[in-house]
Amino acid sequence: ETGVTQTPRHLVMGMTNKKSLKCEQHLGHNAMYWYKQSAKKPLELMFVYSLEERVENNSVPSRFSPECPNSSHLFLHLHTLQPEDSALYLCASSQDRIQGWAPLHFGNGTRLTVT
Amino acid sequence: AQSVTQLDSQVPVFEEAPVELRCNYSSSVSVYLFWYVQYPNQGLQLLLKYLSGSTLVKGINGFEAEFNKSQTSFHLRKPSVHISYTAEYFCAVYNQGGKLIFGQGTELSVKP
Numbered sequence: 648e649t650g651v652t653q654t655p656r657h658l659v660m661g662m663t664n665k666k667s668l669k670c671e672q673h674l675g676h677n678a679m680y681w682y683k684q685s686a687k688k689p690l691e692l693m694f695v696y697s698l699e700e701r702v703e704n705n706s707v708p709s710r711f712s713p714e715c716p717n718s719s720h721l722f723l724h725l726h727t728l729q730p731e732d733s734a735l736y737l738c739a740s741s742q743d744r745i746q747g748w749a750p751l752h753f754g755n756g757t758r759l760t761v762t
Numbered sequence: 763a764q765s766v767t768q769l770d771s772q773v774p775v776f777e778e779a780p781v782e783l784r785c786n787y788s789s790s791v792s793v794y795l796f797w798y799v800q801y802p803n804q805g806l807q808l809l810l811k812y813l814s815g816s817t818l819v820k821g822i823n824g825f826e827a828e829f830n831k832s833q834t835s836f837h838l839r840k841p842s843v844h845i846s847y848t849a850e851y852f853c854a855v856y857n858q859g860g861k862l863i864f865g866q867g868t869e870l871s872v873k874p
Contacts, residue, residue, distance in 0.1 A: 651805070689766075690806075690852070690864040737805055748794050748813045748856070753805030 650674045653738050653754035660728065661762055668723040668757045670738030678744035679721040680751065681713060684735040696721060697744035728761045735759070766855050768865035776873050777845055783838040783868045785853030795836040796854040797827055800867075806852060812836065823847070848872045 651672045660666050672679065681693040695703035696715040710732075712724040721738055735758050739751040769784040787793065794813050798806040810821025817829040827838045836853060853865040 653805075687771075687866070689866045692862070739805075748811070750796065750808040750811060751798075751806070751862075753807070755803065755805045 650752050651738060651740055651754035653736075653757050655757060656755065657758045657760075659760045659762060660725070662728055662730075664728075665724070665726040667725065668736055668738075668759075670721040670723075670754055672719055672721075672738075672740040672752070674740055674742075674752060676740035676742050676752070677718055678741045678749075679715060679718070680739040680741075681721065681723050682737040682739060684737055684756070690737070694723075695744065702744060725759075728759075730761050733759055733761045766853055766863050766865040768851075768853050768868045770868050771866065772869045772871065774871045774873060775843060778842045780841050781839070781843050781870065783851050783853075783870065785836045785838065785865060787834055787836065787853075787855045787863075789834070789855060789857050791857050794856040795827075795829060796856070796862075797821065797825070797836075797838050798852045798854060798864075800850045800852065802849070809838070809851070843870070843872050845872045845874060 654669045678697045680695050683691040683693055692705050693707045694713040699715050710727050714722040735756045737756045738754045741751050742749040765788050767786045775781050796811045797809040799809045800806045809825055810819050812819045812829045820826045825840050827836055829836050848871055850867045850869050852867050854862055856862045
């Protein structure tokens with residue numbers, strides 16, 4: 648089983664739908680992250696959780712709502728999205744948020760298309 | 763503000779040729795440097811990292827990178843590439859301020 652698992656792999660939703668992305672890590676890490684990857688743009692950090700507490704929110708619109716019920720699970724709740732939100736959403740985890748040398752372990756992402 | 767610049771958006775090479783993917787960063791403080799690789803339809807994987815010590819670091823699959831403080835560069839090299847190395851490569855910088863900044867990526871395309 649891979650270290651970081653994301654579901655679903657693909658998601659197509661209309662602008663009025665509500666959906667959730669799920670991420671689960673089996674590495675015993677304390678920090679989890681949501682990134683947005685759009686074509687021809689650097690990865691955009693959206694949210695960071697450390698020990699289930701949100702420690703960073705990078706000016707993300709409120710139509711994206713994260714949830715971290717425990718250190719192994721991370722969700723991204725989506726509602727009333729816009730077509731420009733179509734992207735690959737990557738979840739990652741790391742051993743410790745404080746120690747920046749700790750590498751990130753990424754899931755395979757959810758390819759989101761907003762119609 | 764700290765930034766990471768990957769100088770080439772695309773690098774096409776033939777199989778068994780050497781390759782260098784270039785990365786420059788701007789930072790006035792000590793940094794940690796990383797290269798990640800993203801194969802098609804997958805997430806990013808750590809290729810190698812520089813934290814301190816020897817400026818030449820080795821990673822998986824025979825990749826290596828050299829930290830050059832005076833040039834503020836961290837170029838990735840491979841003496842001979844295989845078709846399976848076709849992927850997107852990301853340089854990233856983490857500074858003491860607690861931010862991990864990714865470059866825009868370099869698409870390596872290895873042709874037979």
